[in-house]
Amino acid sequence: MNVLLIEDDLDLGDGIRLACEAEGHRVCWVRRLADAKGQILAHRPDLLLLDLGLPDGDGHSLLAWLRTHEAMPPVLIISARDALDERLRGLDGGADDFLLKPFALKELLSRLRALARRSYGLQEGALSLGGLQIHQASLRVNLDGQPLELSPSEYRLLELLVKRADRVLTRRFLEEHALGCSQAESNVLDVHISSLRRKLGEGYIRTVRGVGYVIERPVKPAAPA
Structure with missing residues (x-):
């Protein structure tokens, strides 16, 4: 950290x-x-x-x-x-x-x-959220127990979103801190987010229109009465 x-x-x-x-x-x-x-x-x-x-x-x-x-x-x-x-x-x-x-x-x-x-959700050098597990030391990502192949930029984006789960991160913040650039007129961020969504499937990355993106923690079901 x-x-x-x-x-x-x-x-x-x-x-x-x-x-x-x-x-x-x-x-x-x-x-x-x-x-x-x-x-x-x-x-x-x-x-x-x-x-x-x-x-x-x-x-x-x-x-x-x-x-x-x-x-x-x-x-x-x-x-x-x-x-x-x-x-x-x-x-x-x-x-x-x-x-x-x-x-x-x-x-x-x-x-x-x-x-x-x-x-x-940090456990022994890993970040976990739902079916995702990010091993920070080895830069490996598993989804539902299966390895997920990500580019370096995709890994940095996913790590940042998971570490700040439930917090909306602005486009500018993600561009600067995950991609190392600030290009509001460019679609570089959109391309990487789109690729991440294809690999992760539905239900992980949510767009907050006009602001940025967020990954939300799964809501735990209520305990039976």
């Missing part, structure tokens, strides 16, 4: 970065809110580790800012603020989890894995 770490403490930040990288995550570490916003807009991280007390503002303000932007990533707050009201404020403000400092790095990594499973 691409993890954005927002922490101003040098020793703690370095320890978290090294521990996350040892787990195979790619980590971008910033120490200010302004830098965090720039990274989020430019690179769309998969997950945020957010300290609340930062040199240029409070982490709660970043949560409020995130709610106004497309595809808000999961957020794990890491803070020494142990008051119940503070924790509730963070969770009610959009954070997915709250970990009190000081903490063991093993617990932090465990929380990250749990958050990835809840948010992206």
Whole structure:
């Protein structure tokens, strides 16, 4: 996963970065809110580790800012603020989890894995959704247990859509982050989406007219009364 770490403490930040990288995550570490916003807009991280007390503002303000932007990533707050009201404020403000400092790095990594499973269906280096399973380490994709042959561009598009399932991704976002281009007048994206649909079959990729595309998680049937 691409993890954005927002922490101003040098020793703690370095320890978290090294521990996350040892787990195979790619980590971008910033120490200010302004830098965090720039990274989020430019690179769309998969997950945020957010300290609340930062040199240029409070982490709660970043949560409020995130709610106004497309595809808000999961957020794990890491803070020494142990008051119940503070924790509730963070969770009610959009954070997915709250970990009190000081903490063991093993617990932090465990929380990250749990958050990835809840948010992206991540299981042992794989993304899963319905009959799809994406093995990120080997760049392999299976559909209903059978291998699916995809081009590199198709793989990147599918991985991005599955990682952000239930979130509408704009054409511009997909062009820039999956295809490495921004060509609103071109039909390159449409060609790749059309090819993906042929290979996946019906029921996976939905067009949101005038905006972009989304893959939605299957709705679980209600338990019998």
